[in-house]
Amino acid sequence: MCGIVGAIADRDVVPVLIDGLKRLEYRGYDSAGIAVIGDGEVRRVRRTGRVAEMEAAARADNVQATLGIGHTRWATHGGVTEANAHPHASHGVALVHNGIIENHEQQRERLQQLGYAFESQTDTEVIAHLIHHYLKDGLDLLAALQRAVKELHGAYALAVVSRKEPHRMVVARMGCPLLVGLGEGENFVASDVSAIVQATRRVIFLEEGDTAEITRAGVRVFGADDAPVERDEHLSDVSLASLELGPYRHFMQKEIHEQPRAIGDTLEAIIDANAFEPALFGRDGAQVLDGVEGVQILACGTSFYAGSVARYWIEAISGLPCSVEIASEYRYRQAVANPKQLVVTISQSGETLDTMEALKYAKSLGHDRTLSICNVPESAIPRASRLVFYTRAGAEIGVASTKAFTTQLVGLFALAATLAKLHGRLDAEREAAYIEDLRHLPGSVQHALNLEPQIALWAERFAPKHHALFLGRGVHYPIALEGALKLKEISYIHAEAYPAGELKHGPLALVDADMPVVVIAPKDGLLEKVKSNMQEVRARGGELFVFTDADSNFEASEGVHVIRTPRHVGVLSPIVHTIPVQLLAYHTALSRGTDVDKPRNLAKAVTVE
């Protein structure tokens, strides 16, 4: 939920830190700060609000240095105040932290007894004092960090500097991502590669329990037992262009419009293979998928809705039972394990703590067949899974998930078809037809995007509303859920989604002329049923906004507005019908003047409970 960046170089690193923080801001945007070492001192600049405010303060103070760390915060322990903003400091030591220290209260008590005074309400400040405590004992910065982290329970990515050791920074990782960037005569640390891509694309992903020392000349990594270890170097394929807005007003708009490309890239391996093969999910694909008797999907938020679509596909196409569960619920209930079940986690970021913990819990119950559908290479969740399907959406910066969702659906559809094939339920003709449908998918999505001007007009009518209902049936019900989530998340309009057939069991009581009702009504076997549900709304004076296919015979009438998506695309229809609800949310938020890419109270990667 927070972003970390650090740099050591023989040039001024403050612009590197600030540029990095701006790219990390999507991870948390309550406050921002930097700490640099210069002239034997730690200089800190911290501000509540956005990075730009902190940047202005750093400029005004003419802060420059060759070693520094920076942080963007999403508040957990302690309110949004300057005192709670990172970096935290203790007697010449400064550090930034992502994660949560569970035993911070005990540590705080102990450190207070040792004479330390606390300035903040954060869990992080205990780490600064703890490191200082061990420095006082005569340890150097690296050893003090290694000693301190052994006393911490919880999750952390840490970058630490000390005024007494201006030639290095030290870092540690447990439960939160942290990577080291390798430059020429300069090196970096960051919680994700976007922060440092302007300087280098050569990265080392630290592993759980690792610590490292970073100097200008090089990097030394140590494992959980503090012994030196080698970690592989990777070349990140994140490009600077993918992190820039280009001609768009918001990242969300850019990411909505990137979907034909993102889906095309995600499809590449399937189209190349011209078949649904276990190998699409990794080297062990055949071994893990063979003999699977059911599927358990675990995810949060939008990724959960992708899983909810997949349940319809998996059961209908492969005939295997499939359950979908919110990860934060699954991880705390006494679930019954079935080792023949495939556990599928879905996560854009690959870092969502609840999803990660649900996966760990499933494994502890004896689930060995694990697959992750993920957008961020080398992130924690795929690394903890036996199989991986990487969506190739590219960096998703807007807090509202868009291209990640539709590319997750592509991966999940491929999974449904692959399981069907393994179970003898997909003949060659149907397989070829599905691949052909996939081939046309980017084009159909582009057609749906072309509806933007019409949807923007609808959005103006939504903007003054306080509530909205979304309805769908069958495989499109999760798209209604996703539409409602998008709308509430970025426009702050209260929106709820129901299976259309459920309306009469309660929510119909909410319907009046002030309640816009959005209906996902494609030309599928349930259209007639959905039409009856729409009558129920109209009869109560409700205004309907219907997304239907170009070839359905559904007509607009008084109080019933219709936008036609492309011709019905069959089984892939939920992917195409996602586009209009994304655009509706985006344009409504635009009309309301909310901060589309950084909606209040939220952050992109939710690495806390």
Ligand code: M6R
């Ligand atoms: O990175 P993940 O896919 O695991 O994230 C899960 C949710 O936090 C995420 O989808 C969230 O609901 C989005 N902000 C919705 O747009």
